[in-house]
Amino acid sequence: MDKSLNTANYLDVMGNYPTGVTVVTTTNDQKVPLGLTVNSFASVSLDPLLVLWSIDKKVSSYPVFTQTDRFAINVLASDQADICSLFVKKNIDRFSQCEWEFSKINLPIISGAAGVLQCKTFKTIEAGDHTILIGEVVDILSTNKKPLLYHQRKMGEIPESFYR
Template sequence: MDKSLNTDRFLEVMGNYPTGVTVVTTTNDLKVPLGLTVNSFASVSLDPLLVLWSIDNSVSTYPVFTQTDHFAINVLANDQADICSSFAIKDIDRFSQCEWEFSNRNLPIISGAAGVLQCKTFKRIEAGDHMILIGEVIDILSTDKQPLLYHRRKMGGIPDSFYE
């Protein structure tokens, strides 16, 4: 089969798979906050508590994220679509677009997130044109906010009818 046909079909199927939306954050060597929008996020293990996410090899912050010892997964709330968009745009000061603060572990945390998992890097795995980063969860912030979802290039919350 034609490779582009396989890629197109793959993207079609994956685009029809709803996911939550996160912003992964860390700091560089100068303690400047860095972050990017990520929907390739999943839980891995309960003992120890492990999560994973992946980063494209071509992303400008790739060297920092693949070398950092700590990162935070900010699970965006359903009213934070603008933050998702801001952290997906290149060459802007992403952190000036939202409220945030440094955590007690010196990681940038986005205010109003549905939840935050602060992690220490557990393992890095090269996988095609991405690096999979597995983090051990070392601190958790949880709220009762609904998560932001991504489906077919659109963002939104869980409809109330879902719970009926």
């Protein structure tokens, strides 16, 4: 086996790849809101509008997210690093510690997000220790706020010099 193929090298490379930060939300059968921080998010298709994200099979909310018929992708704004950290924590009521509301289609939406894509589940794909969830976008909210970025285990925003 090639010695360069190891978890540490993989994490180094992936950690050096800047990503946006999202909180994916849904509700369980009792309509209790659930959410988790996700940076494995990408656009898939324009026709139809499709996005994807992946969830670790060990996450406690895995059964709910993989069986739901809808979810929301909350693209965090640059001033929402605290929300990112909140939705990583375990065994707490995350929604009692942030501002949010139910959307018209009864999905929990994080207040102040840079954007929100509400989706109906299009397809799920088993992929190693994760499952990829593909959603068809059914509603879009854009606030034109700067997004929160994650790079080398740090969070921040795109610097003003980038726009010049």
